[in-house]
Amino acid sequence: MPLPLHRVITAAALMGLLQAHAQDPAPPAPATPPAPPATAASAVPAVPDEPPTHSAMDAPLFYQLLIGEIELQNGQAGVAYQVLLDAARRTADEALFKRVVNIAIQARAGDQALVAARAWSETIPTSTDALQSVVQLLALLNRPAEVAQPLASLLRVSPAPQRPGFILALPRLFQRAPDPKAVLAALRPVLQAQTGPLKPPALYVEAKLSLNAGDNGRALALTRELHQILPDNDDAMQLAIELMPSEPQAEDLITDRLQQRPDQHALRQAYGRALLQAQRPAEAAQQFRQLTAATPDNPAPWLALGALELELKHPAAAEVALRESLKRLDTPAAGTDAEIQSRADGRQQAWLMLSQAAEQRGDFKAAEAALQKIDGAGLDVRYRRASLLAKQGKVAEGRKLLRPTATASDNDARAGLLAEAQLMREQRDYATALTIMQSAVERFPADVDLIYEQAMMSEKVGRFDEMETLLRKAIEIKPDYHHAYNALGYSLADRRQRLPEAKELIQKALKLAPGEPFIVDSLGWVEFRLGNLDEAARLLRQAHKGRPDAEIAAHLGEVLWVQGQQDEARRVFAEAAQREPGNEALREVMTRLKVAP
16 A cells, blocks of 8 residues: 555654653663764864973974974965974884874865874874874775774773774764775674674674665574673664664564563663654554653653554543643753653644644634644644635635745745645545645655655556656655555555556565655555455555555455455454544445345
8 A cells, every 4th residue: 555645754753752751761782982083174173182292302393393284374284294204213202203193184184194193103103192083084085995904903902991993883983984895805804803891792793784785684693693692782772773674583582672672761762763654653652642641751652652543543641641740841851952842842842742632533612722722833834724725615714814925035934835635635635635736746856755646646647658657757756765665556456457567566565764664555455456365465464464554454364354354354444444434545445245234
């Protein structure tokens, strides 16, 4: 089933909500040493500068240093660099080497800074600062192939307590490298050579670098090895969370840990966010229900649970959770300005979602009353008011609230057009929604989200060729845009056209977004069209478990009905109809199969 863009946006908004109001910390990140000092445009790290001190300075050395500093003051950084580098080599003075490296950095001469750092390490082979500077400069100059030798030397000569920190800093040091595979190839031999206390941080870093390089299978194997060595280590759990989208088996590590240690609330919260990101709100809600039971005084899990219940079309449960969050957010509490502002933002969001919950129940008066509690008139507030007006027959007034002004920025104009189209989509006025999206794409021709939404509206009005052209355009612009593959494959399957191609497109989407319930639903539907009923039922059960959406329920119910499992099909239909009584796809299937509502 294609995922409507408004659901993509809703999921993104929920992720932002969960992150913005997550008061429990995320799973502890590995300790790392302080970041290299910020530098000029070359992004080369400055070395802590210390005034050179010389206990036996002779006259020639004094003269040389004086000349170097005068040349530097006169803007002759190159001359100063050469003079002072020669002095540093002759005296083997670390402070003077640091001075020379920093002169090159300030002149944005990364290669010259590296020459000075290498001269420093050759002159004083046991200098940790020298070797660390060489490693940092090689990383930031994108020369990973040369890093192995100085890194191995750094780990050999540095004090034992500092070595894990040097290893753990590597992913951040190379985070902007254009070729992550080259970084992994360069660092892997050094990491794999580590033993004893350095083995766990080396495993963690190799797993992170493998993830960055796209070798997810290897990253999972390393994560398991790290977990086996240190079963209580949080680094393995952090890796498992990151691996969940690409390696579903990583989830087993998390669920096993939570079963053994249900008090690990930060991990549970991170797991809940990962489930939501994977479009599995029902399972995410289960995690946040446990969090609210375990930490009832924390408003963040209540607020997140309210958002999830709302997404699941459980307005009554959403209202309970949101009011619980307000009780805690309204309690006067001291804190920093940022904390006070965060609580105020949380109250705004709680009232906004309470308005949406009342609207889902059809209580427009309560919905408007909740909106009155909100300060300001952002697009989210205007959209809720527009939706209320439209449901009371005042569509034109609602649209007027959302239209961007002539002076609106591109971001505001885009958001306004998308909101207006969504309003008309909710009113089932697909022709008008299509017109709005056409104007949006004319203004933003390379925006794949807008192109995708235009394609979905084209399908709604029966313009299937136009829909396919738009989706293929989105794929051309962004080859990893899984929504387009899924939507095209589903549309072909739903119309019983080019079924092998439809299956191939959906499988491509599922490879890009493993486990995504709407894509699993699409694959189940194409299997149904191909006559593979058992496989179709298996996939649709999986999709429905992850996201009990009415359209997924419609597909599952129909397959069960055809299989002769009418009682279970009726149950699936009834539960979906209770949550979303106005869903078109559900009503069409129930009418066609003559299932009583």
